[in-house]
Amino acid sequence: MSDDLTNCVFQLTELCLQQNFFNFEGEIFTQREGLSMGNCLSPLFAELFMSYFEKKLIFIPNNPFKDKILFWFRYVDDILIAWIGSEEELKEFHEWINKLHMNINFTLELESERRINFLDLSISRHLNKLTFSIYRKPSQTSTKINKTSCHYMGHKMAAFNTYITRLLNVPLSQDAYSEEVNTLRYLAGENGYHPDVIDRLIDRRRKKQGMKKPHLSTSDPSNNKYCCIPFYGGISHKIANVIRQIENSKVTFKSDNILSQFIIKNKSPIDNLDKPGVYRLECGEPGCNVVYVGRSGRSIRTRTREHLNSAKNPNNDKSIFGCHIREEGHRFDIEENTKLIHHCDFGYKQEILEEVEIFKHLKNTEYRTLNAMLTNNVKDTYKILY
16 A cells, blocks of 8 residues: 555544534533544444554563463453462552553453353353353343334344344353243243244254255345335335335335434434425415425525525526515525425435425415426326325
């Protein structure tokens, strides 16, 4: 890699990492130390830093405690070590490692009764061997997606499939295995499912693992089409079947019934007019029912101001709505007479939604729509969607 390209990558990365400011309750804050939460580069650079920390500061010849570490396993920032020195030496190592970097502060947890918890495992020492069982924090609840919830069945089973994958891949003893199966059966029952669903999922997973040869697809993955639609029960399956037949696409489902719709949001909400999407401009003159439907990949507020340029400038006829305001001498207020109909980014979906809304407004006798008439193709699209 050339020096110019290296410098360019370095500067772009630095620019991305410096985007660590956020808006909260009308005030702008910046994070002075560490990696910002929500930045997609943060997990990568946290892992890079910990790898550097181990290589340059821990696994070095002049580490006075190197011979005391039998093994060292790390997952992100959780570390499991086997120590062959005394407890007093371990405490000295803990103090030493916390002095290696000003922004690193490790906590120390010792085994109790030859047992220690690491991530989601409980590890025990018995007769110079390690045995494993599944560990759940006391704060963990039994709540999963309930059977009665309007979610795609694949989404409902996702948590149980994850637990079963762990069950079959961790070397559990027979007692620990049976205990975990009983726990999963209990969780299934608590969320409205028959406990036998766990046995069926385990059998299905074992059959997949027992297949000698994986299924090889003859189709070219680059030619596959994918479509994601909201899940609203049986009607979504019917729509998916139509899409598969017409578009020859693979259909996945997404849920609009998600936790983020019900919890308090810490970020200040964005005004609708500062979002992109499909919008409607309404004449502010009492008794005038003129409207205009449009779309914008930028903020609706910015696009509306461009319409108003035609209202202020007699030589600017780029906006039919702006010309109406100017020629009729009617009133218009951005805050009161601009409506966001659909919030979506610029693209094919936005284009289709705009055409559908134009057609709906043209059919609505309450409005006098300034938009041009739609093509027959768009009318057919409207009939399919509605």
